Amino acid sequence: MQATRHEEGPERHRVALVGTGHRGAGMWGKELLQGWRDRTEFVAICDVNEMRATAARTAIGTNAPVYTDVDEMLASVKPEIVIVCSRDDTHDEIIVKALEAGCRVITEKPMTTTPEKCRRILEAEARTGRPVDVTFNYRFAPTAARIKQLLREEAVGTVTSVDFHWYLDTQHGADYFRRWHAKEAHSGSLFVHKATHHFDLLNWYLESVPREVSAFGTQRNYGRNGPFRGERCQTCSHARDCDFYFDMSKDPWLTMLYEDPSAEDGYVRDACVYREDIDIADTMTAMLRFENEVIVSYSLNTFMPIEGYHLAFNGTKGRIEVRQYERQAFETPDHDEILLMRNFGGVERIRVPHAGGGHFGGDDRLRDMLLRPGMTDPLGQRAGALAGAMSMLCGAAAVASMKSGRPVRLAELGGLPA
Numbered sequence: 445m446q447a448t449r450h451e452e453g454p455e456r457h458r459v460a461l462v463g464t465g466h467r468g469a470g471m472w473g474k475e476l477l478q479g480w481r482d483r484t485e486f487v488a489i490c491d492v493n494e495m496r497a498t499a500a501r502t503a504i505g506t507n508a509p510v511y512t513d514v515d516e517m518l519a520s521v522k523p524e525i526v527i528v529c530s531r532d533d534t535h536d537e538i539i540v541k542a543l544e545a546g547c548r549v550i551t552e553k554p555m556t557t558t559p560e561k562c563r564r565i566l567e568a569e570a571r572t573g574r575p576v577d578v579t580f581n582y583r584f585a586p587t588a589a590r591i592k593q594l595l596r597e598e599a600v601g602t603v604t605s606v607d608f609h610w611y612l613d614t615q616h617g618a619d620y621f622r623r624w625h626a627k628e629a630h631s632g633s634l635f636v637h638k639a640t641h642h643f644d645l646l647n648w649y650l651e652s653v654p655r656e657v658s659a660f661g662t663q664r665n666y667g668r669n670g671p672f673r674g675e676r677c678q679t680c681s682h683a684r685d686c687d688f689y690f691d692m693s694k695d696p697w698l699t700m701l702y703e704d705p706s707a708e709d710g711y712v713r714d715a716c717v718y719r720e721d722i723d724i725a726d727t728m729t730a731m732l733r734f735e736n737e738v739i740v741s742y743s744l745n746t747f748m749p750i751e752g753y754h755l756a757f758n759g760t761k762g763r764i765e766v767r768q769y770e771r772q773a774f775e776t777p778d779h780d781e782i783l784l785m786r787n788f789g790g791v792e793r794i795r796v797p798h799a800g801g802g803h804f805g806g807d808d809r810l811r812d813m814l815l816r817p818g819m820t821d822p823l824g825q826r827a828g829a830l831a832g833a834m835s836m837l838c839g840a841a842a843v844a845s846m847k848s849g850r851p852v853r854l855a856e857l858g859g860l861p862a
């Protein structure tokens with residue numbers, strides 16, 4: 445789906461970071477400056493919360509000026525690249541402004557949260573001729589790349605169906621219910637915020653896009669399901685009894701980025717996972733029918749004892765299966781094993797070692813692809829705005845189906861320019 449693109453441009457990119465929470469200050473801040481200093485110069489650090497931006501600037505290790513207003517930042521420093529790491533529902537406005545100012549944009553996933561916002565971004569990209577990259581880092585994980593190769597080689601013939609089940613553990617899953625992600629207006633729900641990764645992987649693996657989605661979603665553990673509730677863990681009278689009690693004071697990074705700056709906007713990192721106004725599902729399934737007739741069974745669970753996924757491609761000549769464990773209490777191997785099973789034949793066990801760094805090395809490969817010169821892209825791992833839109837629209841269709849109780853076609857959402 446994605447054409448090969450080679451990164452060219454100046455030796456050191458003039459980068460503005462917008463959104464300085466954990467992702468911005470970490471992956472796209474401190475780590476970027478540590479590993480890609482020869483390619484990156486920060487020219488602005490921008491966040492609506494000045495205290496967080498200032499704390500992040502120190503943590504990142506730059507003297508770049510701090511801004512709280514994107515317009516002012518764009519006009520003052522004229523960055524070459526704007527990296528967007530703000531809350532999901534704010535991405536579109538920042539992306540469009542940056543494109544209009546002539547910048548190249550690297551945006552965190554999900555690209556945005558509604559079909560209307562998707563269309564706005566795609567129209568701005570076409571109008572300005574400036575590119576948007578969406579950071580689908582899971583495409584760059586070693587196991588994903590190996591599976592993509594096998595599918596390209598038609599190792600199991602023509603793929604007819606896919607089983608894809610993703611599990612978030614009680615730590616990672618709960619984190620989404622402590623913060624803005626728990627409100628559909630901010631995250632688009634986990635069908636958008638989280639599943640955008642998974643729908644993007646499907647679109648990329650299958651080199652097609654879904655025509656139609658049928659979905660169910662329920663809230664069974666967080667929100668109103670809690671046996672009690674408070675405002676936040678730090679002040680909660682139920683701290684001793686709550687399985688989800690989270691003592692943020694033990695984490696200096698989170699304390700620095702969130703606790704002190706919360707004085708400015710009240711945004712706390714340890715809000716109660718049982719808040720009654722949480723309006724997103726925590727247990728979801730979807731069925732997708734792709735344009736190339738592949739059918740997919742997908743699920744996302746958010747309070748599991750395991751973190752990882754189960755993925756299988758069923759084809760006319762066999763089956764590719766992988767069970768990936770990312771983090772759990774019991775011991776798991778330091779590698780993934782892809783089972784390549786051929787109809788009427790044997791099984792080939794393909795061992796894929798885990799690389800270091802975020803997403804088993806995927807985060808580093810992604811940053812290389814976006815910032816190092818001369819990178820080739822034989823597997824089409826680099827993702828643009830159209831890929832960002834298509835995976836977001838899968839999630840929007842799932843939410844629409846969940847609410848209406850009927851299958852929803854992506855075409856009816858109006859998320860693509862006419």
Ligand SMILES: NC(=O)c1ccc[n+]([C@@H]2O[C@H](COP(=O)([O-])OP(=O)(O)OC[C@H]3O[C@@H](n4cnc5c(N)ncnc54)[C@H](O)[C@@H]3O)[C@@H](O)[C@H]2O)c1
Pocket residue numbers: 462463464465466467468490491492493496514528529530531532534552553554579581637
């Ligand atoms: N690819 C991945 O694996 C991955 C992992 C984590 C987060 N993310 C994405 O990164 C982004 C940031 O996540 P996070 O966990 O750091 O969130 P966060 O809430 O910790 O940080 C977001 C920051 O954006 C700021 N902000 C909100 N509106 C803004 C605006 N209009 N202009 C400027 N700043 C604004 C907030 O003040 C906050 O500091 C999200 O889009 C998230 O989906 C991606």
